[in-house]
Amino acid sequence: MTNDRTARSGRGYGKGRNALLEAAVQVVARRGLRNLTYRAVAEEAGVAHGLVVHHFGTRDALLAAALEFSLANSVGAMSTKPGSGDMDALFGGLVDFVVANPDDQAFQYELILEARRRPEFKPQVERLYAAYRAELFTELEAAGVAPDDALVHLIFAALDGVVFQLLCLGDREAALAGLERLRELLRALG
Structure with missing residues (x-):
């Protein structure tokens, strides 16, 4: 049963x-x-x-595997047409992904906050951010934007904030508007 x-x-x-x-x-x-x-x-x-x-x-092995599982589910949401260079596809499905899969993002934020209290989790958080930044770097490059580490850091920080606010506040329209504005700024750089 x-x-x-x-x-x-x-x-x-x-x-x-x-x-x-x-x-x-x-x-x-x-x-x-x-x-x-x-x-x-x-x-x-x-x-x-x-x-x-x-x-x-072990619990640590479970946590590490869960992080990899969560990343595999969510990193691909960076673009609806990965590697295409299509600026409209960049962040195109992100809002719908977060709305449909809030647990993946909440899991990641829980891990990030716990790393603040427990430094032994810092390597997992670094791996988490590195995976997202690498995907973002690839997508920006494909879109004709010349990315550098500082630009990728800044854009990812904006994305992270949009996702966090969407997760916590549920304002889908604000998230969509913010991502569109971010795409406009990136088009100007390309």
């Missing part, structure tokens, strides 16, 4: 490792990083907690 959460999410034992990673992201996004336990992940995924231990061994 499945619980309501498992029935609603469509996850369970048959979905394997990815279901556990999705559950870990959801636990952190909804309850905070301090509540990431084998039992909480197992409950969210609708499996026995021993399965989580079997797949990941």
Whole structure:
């Protein structure tokens, strides 16, 4: 017999490792990083907690794998036509992605905030930001904007702020308007 959460999410034992990673992201996004336990992940995924231990061994390994899973889900939202140089595609699906997948972003922000309290998480946060900046660098280059580290840092900081505010306030129209204005500024640089 499945619980309501498992029935609603469509996850369970048959979905394997990815279901556990999705559950870990959801636990952190909804309850905070301090509540990431084998039992909480197992409950969210609708499996026995021993399965989580079997797949990941340690909480740190689970967290690292969940971060990679979350990044794989979200870094691609930088453009609706990756590598095309199409400025209209740049950030084109970002708002819809965040609205449809808020847990990925909330998970990442929880990790970022926890790194402030626990320096041992700093390497994961650095990896998180490096992945986004590398993707942004590639997209700017393809769009004919000559990126440098400072420009990429500035643009990503703006994107990070737009996503954070969208996640917290839910103002879709403000996020869309801000991203369009950012594209206009980038067109002027190209």
